[in-house]
Amino acid sequence: MANYKKQDARAWAREYLTGCSAVTLPSYSADLKRLNEKGIRHDIDLAVRFGYRYTLLCAEVAITPEENAQFTAWARESAGRNMGLFFHAAFGTLQENIEAVKLAEKAGADIVLLSYPPQFWPANEQQIYDYTRQFCDATDLAVMLFPIPLWGFERVHPAGMPVEFVRRLLDDIPNIVAIKSEQGFPLVAGLCEMWHHFRDEVVISCPIEGDAIPMMSMMHLQFSGTSNTQWMQDYYPRAFQLARDGQWEEAMQLYWKVQPARLANSAASATYAGGTGVLNRTQWKYQDWLAGFNGGPLRAPAMRCPDRIMRQLREGLRASGITPTTDPDSEFMTGRHPV
Numbered sequence: 001m002a003n004y005k006k007q008d009a010r011a012w013a014r015e016y017l018t019g020c021s022a023v024t025l026p027s028y029s030a031d032l033k034r035l036n037e038k039g040i041r042h043d044i045d046l047a048v049r050f051g052y053r054y055t056l057l058c059a060e061v062a063i064t065p066e067e068n069a070q071f072t073a074w075a076r077e078s079a080g081r082n083m084g085l086f087f088h089a090a091f092g093t094l095q096e097n098i099e100a101v102k103l104a105e106k107a108g109a110d111i112v113l114l115s116y117p118p119q120f121w122p123a124n125e126q127q128i129y130d131y132t133r134q135f136c137d138a139t140d141l142a143v144m145l146f147p148i149p150l151w152g153f154e155r156v157h158p159a160g161m162p163v164e165f166v167r168r169l170l171d172d173i174p175n176i177v178a179i180k181s182e183q184g185f186p187l188v189a190g191l192c193e194m195w196h197h198f199r200d201e202v203v204i205s206c207p208i209e210g211d212a213i214p215m216m217s218m219m220h221l222q223f224s225g226t227s228n229t230q231w232m233q234d235y236y237p238r239a240f241q242l243a244r245d246g247q248w249e250e251a252m253q254l255y256w257k258v259q260p261a262r263l264a265n266s267a268a269s270a271t272y273a274g275g276t277g278v279l280n281r282t283q284w285k286y287q288d289w290l291a292g293f294n295g296g297p298l299r300a301p302a303m304r305c306p307d308r309i310m311r312q313l314r315e316g317l318r319a320s321g322i323t324p325t326t327d328p329d330s331e332f333m334t335g336r337h338p339v
Contacts, residue, residue: 002110002141006175009142010202013177017111017142017203019053020237021086021225025285026063026071027294029339035067037074038337039294044078046293047230051237052083056113056226057104059088061281062299065100069107076108086226087141090115094131098138105141112143113180113226116151125156125165136173143175144205147190148182150277159183159190163197170201178203178223188215195219209236210262213255216243231287231313232261233322257321264316268309280305287313289332290324296335 004012024047027039047055057075059068068087075085087109089097094117101112114135122128136143147153147161154160160183169176181204183190188211195204204219206212207227215221222244229236235258242251265287272280280303289295290313310329317324 002105004142006140009175010177013111013142013203016084017054017178017223019223020051020229020240021054021056021084021207021223021227022047022050022052022230023058023226023228023284024055024075025058025281025288025298026061026067027296027335027337028299030297030334032297032299035070035074036294036296036335036337036339038339039296039335040071040074041078042337043288043293044075044083046291048079048082050230050234051241052230053237054084054086054111054225055079056086056088057109058090058281059100060090060115060279062301065091065096065103068100069103072104072107072109084110086110086144087112088115089113089135090117092117092119094120094134097135101135101139101141105139109141111177112139112141114143114146116153120151122153122156128153128156128161129165129168132169133173136175139175141175142177143173144178144180144203145169145176146180146182147194148180148185152277159193163193166194166198170198176202178205180205180207180226182207191215209239210266213239213243213248213251216240216251217248220244228284228287230293231265231284231291232258232317232320233291235320235322260319261313261316261322264312268313271309272303278303283309283313286310286329286332289335290314290317291322292325292336294336295332296338297333 024043027036087104091097091100179194181191181194191206203223205223209229212224239251239254282302283305286305314324
């Protein structure tokens with residue numbers, strides 16, 4: 001259970017939603033019929049060691065609400081109070097997301113990242129408002145709003161979630177405590193606009209590390225997430241904390257050191273993201289495996305990560321001074337803790 005009351009969620013976030021959030025994908029048994037407890041616990045432990053204060057328990061994979069609750073319970077036991085847990089509201093319908101978040105609350109989730117299902121096809125702002133309001137009213141957890149072009153809300157407004165709409169949500173829904181600000185991605189317009197208007201009311205997050213560190217020369221960001229920066233091991237929590245502590249020039253030195261890995265990730269993502277609006281979670285799982293996480297298979301439907309992309313990502317880490325695993329890529333699908 002969260003250690004705050006719903007009416008106090010914004011004050012809780014202002015004090016405790018700090019640092020960086022990783023993304024943890026579930027691990028499965030070799031036959032894909034059940035979750036892999038050892039693999040999941042290994043990944044949570046390693047994210048803590050890398051300095052992440054939160055992780056998103058990714059549900060944008062083939063996982064049931066009940067399995068997601070078990071995923072959350074194991075993560076809570078492994079992390080203790082050393083790391084906060086995001087519930088990922090990425091199930092197929094509003095009702096299923098409400099069912100899943102109630103289970104996750106009991107299992108130990110701290111906060112929600114609110115996604116919108118591909119099957120949700122709003123034609124006007126009111127429909128987006130209604131979905132958001134119904135979900136937030138149904139949970140006692142704090143919620144991070146997530147405006148991004150993935151949802152297709154640009155058919156309603158070019159910004160997807162414009163200032164006036166966000167203003168309405170914040171006025172009416174007190175457990176919205178943060179904004180993962182990606183309107184207009186890959187541009188930083190949404191981040192700048194949300195920071196300008198709402199930074200004194202809710203936590204403004206820039207999850208893109210390639211933007212966040214430079215922008216911290218002008219913005220006092222307290223939190224960055226959620227994104228798969230953990231594939232660069234402990235780089236991002238260290239750089240982010242330096243920037244928060246006023247050592248921005250030192251943070252930028254680390255920033256440029258990992259530029260090869262950043263470019264490799266961008267190039268790999270550019271092969272699919274723009275045309276599909278779907279993230280390649282197999283690629284993310286492989287990137288994690290390079291950094292020492294469990295790896296292993298994901299359930300179908302899952303995208304592939306071609307050999308040429310694997311080589312590119314591995315070399316990006318090496319060129320950044322980050323030592324990837326020496327295990328051959330053929331061991332990725334087996335994972336470090338196979339069951």
